Amino acid sequence: MQKTVLITGSSGFVGRFIQQQWSNIVLWPRSVDLTNRSLVQSKVQELLKEHRFTAVLHLAAQSNPRLSFTKVVETWNTNVMGTLHLTGALEECGWDGRFLFTSTGEVYGEKKGEIDESTEVQPLSPYVSSKCAAEQVVRDFDFRTAAEAMVVRSFNHSGPGQRNIYFLPSMASQIAGLPPSGGTIEVGNLNVHKNFLHVEDVVRAYAALLESGRGGETYNLGARQSRSLNDILQVMAEMSGKDVEYRRHPERFREESPEPVSVCTDKLERDTGWKREKSLESLLGDLLRYWNRQVTAK
Incomplete structure (x- = not known):
């Protein structure tokens, strides 16, 4: 990334990864609440004067759908008003750079089949609505x-x-914690189909959009083909070399539609030249190696 980029939400998973990969980045201070309009205005002015950033990657969000049902106001304040305050402060400064807002594929709700950017949105939680x-x-x-x-x-x-509160790292951490002969791990609903990308591909896509994405446009970013969680877990178990058995745990079980989804990324690829480079197997292997190191280090 050649541009100087202001990043909000840099303490999250993707933000931490970007800090390892990109140079010329400016981190939005966690102490400056994006829901406080006056603080945001003064901080944007200060950071612009000091760093002259020409791009913004807006990652900061309340991104827990379940929590959003009990924290509706907080979710909307963070996700909507925070974005409004940030863009408003940039506008007041006459800023004319490139701005990328990270939304979610969950806006499509339970739509199945191929999903492109023209697919009707179907928000099913306060988080997605925000x-x-x-x-x-x-x-x-x-x-x-x-x-x-x-x-x-x-x-x-x-x-x-x-x-490891998320599915893939949860499975990888449990498998890594088993003895070499194997054992039993706790799972939820494995009939669901999901699309998983490696974080490296995601970060490359963000960089490509900040370089050559078209203003005013919306882009899908995901794996083109979904796989059932059962198939994914079987691949991970085979890669580990352990005999892994599953025990369904009620707290992990979520009622979700099992139908497959295909994410169309034609617009992203056409406008930026981005292509997926990391396979699902590469992602699973990286996760297993990471969690094996974590277990060994304990």
């Missing part, structure tokens, strides 16, 4: 200013360093 609203804030920002602002709808992604 992301849809924030997307419109970004489109308005692009329309009324000289900045080039874009939305990327990211589907599932993982990699080393992601917390």
Whole structure:
């Protein structure tokens, strides 16, 4: 990444990975609450004067769908008002750089088959509704200013360093903790189909969009073909060389549609030249190696 990029939400999984990969980055201070309009205005002015950043990657969000049902106001304040305050402060400074807002593939709800950017959104949680609203804030920002602002709808992604509250690192950490002969791990609903990208491919896509994405556009980012969680877990177990058995745990079980989804990334590939480089098997191997190291280090 050649541009100087201001990054919000840099303490999250993707943000931490970017800090290892990109140079010329400016980190939004965690102490400056994006829901506080006056603080955001003064901090944007300060950072622009000091660093003259020409791009913004807006990762900061309340991104837990379940939590959003009990924290509706907090979710909307962070995701919508935070985005509005940030874009408003940039507008007041006359900033004309490139802005990328990270939304979610969950905006499509339970739609199945091939999903492209024209597929109707179907928000099923306050979290997703807030992301849809924030997307419109970004489109308005692009329309009324000289900045080039874009939305990327990211589907599932993982990699080393992601917390094991998520499916892939949870499975990898449990398998890594088994003895060499194998054993039993706890699972949820394995009939669900998911699309997983390696975090390295996701970060490359963000960089490509900040370089050559088109202002005002929305882009899908995900694996083209989904796989059932059962198939994915079988591949991971085989890669580990252990005899792994599953025990369904009620707290891990979620009622979700098992139908497969295909994420169309034609627009992203056409506008930026981005291509997926890391296979699912590469992702699973990286996760197993990471969690094997974590277990050994204990």
